Amino acid sequence: MEIPEQKIFSVSEFIQLLNIGLKRSRARIVGEVTQAQVASSGHGYFTLKDENNGAVLSCIIWKSRYSMYGIKLEAGMKIMAQGYPEVYAASGRLSFIAETIELAGEGELKKQYEALKKKLTAEGLFAPERKRPIPKYCQKIGVITSKHGAVLADFLNNLGKFGFKIKMIDARVEGQEAVEDLLSAIRTFRTQDIDALVIIRGGGSLESLMAFNNEMLVREVAGFKVPVIAGVGHHQDEPLVTFAADASVSTPTAAANYLNRSWQEALLFLEKQERIIFGFFEEIFEIQRSIENKLMIFMQNFKAALANLSQKLSYAEKVITLNNPERQLGLGYSLAYSGGKIVRSVKDVLPGRELEIQVSDGRINSEVKKIIK
Amino acid sequence: MTETKNSSKTLRDDLAHLSKITDWFENQAEIDVEEGLKKVKEAVALIKASRKRLKDIENEFEEIQKEVNLDEDE
Structure with a gap:
């Protein structure tokens, strides 16, 4: 945007103008947390330091976002923040507004994963007795996945023709940005009439699956109103969402097969009963045929007996006639x-x-x- | 049902009686004319009654046969 030279701005107008331009400078920044503080308002204030030359950047993460990502900011922690710069009009200070934060480095991720897993396990969130069975013959299925890629097609292609009614909500499934989409989708499904919820995505590294280790998401899944099937691919560290789900399968195809199972069993049962019924009919037909045959033989014998009687009468008649004086x-x-x-x-x-x-x-x-x- | 049973018993008895009469005629070297006439009269009555009963049975049997055939067609 070109600014006319003769235009005179007030300070706040100029800061406003600056911020419009700065918002376009969205970036992902990696650095070490040097100072971290959570205000009584719940917003997080921290400083990121460049590991190489010590350059620092003041950062803010708003309460709603900070609570979403489940990371407790501490000095010395290496994180990656995604957001944009902004000048705070009241102080004239430039801050980086972090929309997402995530731990950077496999070691940190693993540490966070293990700590959360331990905490939620202790709470009993993953206990087998909490698991609900997937309803038999369910038809109304909520699906959360990305509409891009082969995952959705794999799932839909493998669903049997059992009258499933699929409601799908598109969500990013990779990176920390996915948390927001996944939470929004699962909350939307809370109000929908569905028999089961399916959350699926393809396989990936611990880093790419971090969204599925998000504490808020895990709690949403554990407390969801209907049973949840998680089909989130993984290599070693199984995403925590899969522990919280009522059923966990490794692929979208397996999730589809899971839903098919009760229908296929019913189909097999019906086919078996059909064979038994046909068997009974065969038996009844056989008995009927046997009775008919016996009846035919009886009729023939009876007819022969009548003819025999008639012959006897004729013979008697002949004898009487011949001997009649x-x-x-x-x-x-x-x-x-x-x-x-x-x-x-x-x-x-x-x-x-x-x-x-x-x-x-x-x-x-x-x-x-x-x-x- | 009872009537049918009694009637068929009568037919069987009549036929047995008739059989005795024919045997009597066949075994007589010289016919006793008076006894012969008596038996002829008896035999004629038996034959007449038996023929009638046999005809009735044949008609009933034909009806049954028709019903059986109808059931098979269905």
């Missing part, structure tokens, strides 16, 4: 009756007696004239 009448034979009895011998009649002769078409009344022996 009256049949002989048609052949010209006749039956003689005397006194209502069949005449078999001349002894059965006497001359003068009535004799009834039966022929095929009627009876003839006659009288015995003479008996010839």
Whole structure:
């Protein structure tokens, strides 16, 4: 911005102008903390010294940020601060406004990591009995990760088709700046209707995963309203968030598989039951077929029995017809009756007696004239 | 059910009786005309009754067979 030469500023106006320009000079600065003080307001005031030539820079970190990063500033500590310079109008002094602070150097990081791990373990934050089971057949899933990179794609590609409803909040997952995003995302999800929360990112060094060792974030995860699955890759020192989570897996794919598990088990159970039911049906069909076969055999046998009876009747009819004495009448034979009895011998009649002769078409009344022996 | 049981028993008894009559005719060297006529009359009545009963049973059986066939088609 060009400043007209004839323009006359008041002191505060000029400082304001300076600060506009200074805010563009954002930088990351590494140095040794020489003086550190936390005011009653909660803001942190410290000085960073150049290790090589002793150059110093006054720094301020506001309360909200200082409490976020969980680092207790002490003289002799080597840190990296990210922020911008600003002139404090009341004193005319230039200070570096630190937006993030983090320990610099693997040794310091490790020390801080171990100390926090010890503290939170002692509080019982990582105790197995605090872990909640991931609900079976959960569908409403909150996901916190970066939308950039392959992590989200890996997670989504490996989720089964079980009707999952995914709500995703994009967050930086690397460096100290990630803490703010992660905290904001997890706090947003507090008010959302979800069954489980998944926090995922790819693997990295202790330094790159430092955000996942942030005390505030760890406490948020431990006290989250629904179970949390952490899929934060790591080499040796497992991020503290994974200890606080209800379930910890090493990759985004494993996190997806974890959510799939109860659904897949249900699917297997249903397939097994289906096979059992089909087996029962087969058995019932087999019994039905057997009954039908027996019925058919019975019907055939019964039909044969009826035919046999009919044949027996026909045979009886034939025998009776052939042996019917009256049949002989048609052949010209006749039956003689005397006194209502069949005449078999001349002894059965006497001359003068009535004799009834039966022929095929009627009876003839006659009288015995003479008996010839 | 009882009626069917009784009727089928009657048919069985009638047939047994009829069988005795035919045996009697077949085993007679010389037919006793009077006894023969008596048995012929008896046998004719038995044959008539048995034929009727057999026809009834056959009709019932056909109905059952139709039902079985219908069930199979379904």
